[in-house]
Amino acid sequence: MLDFLFKVINFVLLVLLLYFFLRKPFGRSLRERHESLKRALKEAEEAKALWEARYREFEEKLKGVEDEARRLREEILKEAERERERLIGEAEREAERIRLEVQKAIEQERRQAERLLRERVAEMTVLLAEKVLRENIRPEDQQRLLEDYVRRLGRLS
Numbered sequence: 001m002l003d004f005l006f007k008v009i010n011f012v013l014l015v016l017l018l019y020f021f022l023r024k025p026f027g028r029s030l031r032e033r034h035e036s037l038k039r040a041l042k043e044a045e046e047a048k049a050l051w052e053a054r055y056r057e058f059e060e061k062l063k064g065v066e067d068e069a070r071r072l073r074e075e076i077l078k079e080a081e082r083e084r085e086r087l088i089g090e091a092e093r094e095a096e097r098i099r100l101e102v103q104k105a106i107e108q109e110r111r112q113a114e115r116l117l118r119e120r121v122a123e124m125t126v127l128l129a130e131k132v133l134r135e136n137i138r139p140e141d142q143q144r145l146l147e148d149y150v151r152r153l154g155r156l157s
Contacts, residue, residue, distance in 0.1 A: 137145075
């Protein structure tokens with residue numbers, strides 16, 4: 001047991017001596033390590049706060065970009081609708097102008113056709129009357145028509 005007691009006392013003395021001699025270097029080293037870890041943790045927290053702020057900033061910018069894109073899309077759609085309405089109006093006016101020109105051309109063609117038809121009818125009537133007169137007029141009828149014509153001329157002069 002004495003042997004055991006010496007071993008315990010030796011062990012305690014060893015621990016005390018180690019503590020006494022190594023306390024300052026290990027303490028300093030542990031303090032430096034502790035301070036280093038505190039600084040690293042503080043820097044990490046600052047970096048985290050900085051990145052969170054940047055994240056919120058980019059998130060706001062993204063929201064702004066999305067709002068701007070939505071506004072531009074709506075503006076473009078409105079402009080496209082106005083352009084569509086303008087083109088439809090222009091096409092309707094052009095169609096009306098063409099319709100009026102066609103109607104005018106048709107009316108001119110109709111008048112020309114009527115005039116040609118009247119001329120043709122008049123020519124045919126004269127030819128037919130001439131033919132009828134040649135076939136049916138006798139010399140005494142011809143004499144009577146001539147005298148009647150001369151009498152009318154005399155009244156006019």
